[in-house]
Amino acid sequence: xxxxxxxxxxDVSELDLVKRCQAGQADAFDELVVRYxxxxxxxxxxMVHNEQDAWDLAQDSFVKAWKSIKRFRxxxxxxxxxxxxxxxxxxxxxRKKQIKGAGAEFDDSIQLKEIDPASKTVPKPDxxxxxxxxxxxxxxxxxxxxxxxxxEHRAVxxxxxxxxxQYHEMAEALGCSIGTVMSRLFYARKxxxxxxxxxxxxx
Amino acid sequence: MKTFEEKWTAWxxxxxxxxxxxxxxxxxxxxxxAEAEKRAAHQLGALLKRELGAETLTNEEFFSHQLRExxxxxxxxxxxxxxxSSWWTIPRLFWTGATSLALFLICTFVVVKxxxxxxxxxxxxxxxxxxxxxxxGPNATLTIFEAKxxxxxxxxxxxxxxxxxxxxxx
Numbered sequence: 511x512x513x514x515x516x517x518x519x520x521d522v523s524e525l526d527l528v529k530r531c532q533a534g535q536a537d538a539f540d541e542l543v544v545r546y547x548x549x550x551x552x553x554x555x556x557m558v559h560n561e562q563d564a565w566d567l568a569q570d571s572f573v574k575a576w577k578s579i580k581r582f583r584x585x586x587x588x589x590x591x592x593x594x595x596x597x598x599x600x601x602x603x604x605r606k607k608q609i610k611g612a613g614a615e616f617d618d619s620i621q622l623k624e625i626d627p628a629s630k631t632v633p634k635p636d637x638x639x640x641x642x643x644x645x646x647x648x649x650x651x652x653x654x655x656x657x658x659x660x661x662e663h664r665a666v667x668x669x670x671x672x673x674x675x676q677y678h679e680m681a682e683a684l685g686c687s688i689g690t691v692m693s694r695l696f697y698a699r700k701x702x703x704x705x706x707x708x709x710x711x712x713x
Numbered sequence: 714m715k716t717f718e719e720k721w722t723a724w725x726x727x728x729x730x731x732x733x734x735x736x737x738x739x740x741x742x743x744x745x746x747a748e749a750e751k752r753a754a755h756q757l758g759a760l761l762k763r764e765l766g767a768e769t770l771t772n773e774e775f776f777s778h779q780l781r782e783x784x785x786x787x788x789x790x791x792x793x794x795x796x797x798s799s800w801w802t803i804p805r806l807f808w809t810g811a812t813s814l815a816l817f818l819i820c821t822f823v824v825v826k827x828x829x830x831x832x833x834x835x836x837x838x839x840x841x842x843x844x845x846x847x848x849x850g851p852n853a854t855l856t857i858f859e860a861k862x863x864x865x866x867x868x869x870x871x872x873x874x875x876x877x878x879x880x881x882x883x
Contacts (some may be wrong), residue, residue: 536781536784536785539784540777540781543777543780544773544777547770547773547776547777548769548770548773551768551769551770551776552765552766552768552769552770555768556765556768565776568770568776569776569779569780569783572780572784573780573783573784573787576784577787648760648764649764652760652761652764652765667761668761668765670726670758671757671758671761671762671765672761672762672765672766677728689715689716689719692715692718692719692722692723693716693718693719693722695722696718696719696721696722697718699722699725699754699757702757702761703750703753703754703757706757706760707753709760710753710756710757710759710760711753711756
């Protein structure tokens with residue numbers, strides 16, 4: 511598998527790849543993974559704030575996509591369809607974690623204990639996420655602010671501000687109405703504005 | 714009919730146009746404060762994009778490799794589990810349930826019957842016949858009639874030449 515799509519590969523339409531996937535061709539799915547893995551991972555990472563969890567959730571999302579690719583009818587783009595899977599997987603996971611951890615999910619001391627050094631899904635066993643990524647103070651404040659949002663509010667704000675998705679695409683990805691998306695955006699922005707006022711006003 | 718939140722969001726994102734835009738802006742009590750909030754929202758958006766938008770996946774090759782392995786593994790497992798799960802269709806579940814229930818009823822009937830053998834059945838009158846010791850009479854028979862309802866037991870003997878001493882009632 512190649513990490514970057516060559517121009518020839520880029521010419522291959524998404525729909526063709528999807529059709530080949532539906533015919534059971536795993537190499538076509540590989541290509542779709544190459545195209546979207548970074549964006550998918552980034553989106554999940556910004557929601558869960560833990561590289562290992564984001565890695566696993568991205569893997570889970572792609573596996574689910576592969577298993578259900580035959581049900582993809584092409585009414586939306588593959589990416590929107592994929593996003594729906596990603597959102598379902600991630601929001602479910604966040605809800606379960608919130609129930610289990612009672613809101614302590616971003617306590618660093620807990621995260622360290624939870625990381626299994628023998629886990630096969632650790633991308634780089636020699637470096638923990640927070641060691642590899644020198645987070646700036648701003649980044650920490652943003653992460654902290656986002657963590658105070660509900661999973662649904664996190665999803666809409668990230669899809670809108672990072673992915674530049676349209677309301678209808680977000681609605682499709684989240685399985686709700688456009689009005690709900692707009693309403694969630696309203697409250698998510700209000701909350702983030704209150705929490706990050708000092709940050710964005712002083713930059 | 715859009716709610717205020719929906720209109721506000723659309724206004725921030727530049728999605729309100731025409732009459733809707735004019736009406737919404739006219740409805741704002743403090744236009745200057747609203748404009749300031751709009752600017753703040755845009756600043757927030759820019760900050761998020763700058764800080765969070767650069768998130769990259771390290772070890773992309775390993776990610777794809779691991780995914781391929783997992784898919785290959787799960788592709789073989791579902792074919793087995795798929796056979797199992799496809800067997801449990803709703804009609805089959807129904808028939809399995811019905812068969813289990815029937816078996817249970819049969820077993821229950823047998824067990825209950827065992828607990829109440831013929832000699833102690835619920836019939837109103839039971840009759841027991843037996844052949845007596847030939848020494849007491851070659852054709853001697855004993856018949857017992859037991860009427861549960863009347864709490865009566867009748868012993869009917871025939872062909873006895875004499876009543877053995879150990880047969881005597883005490």
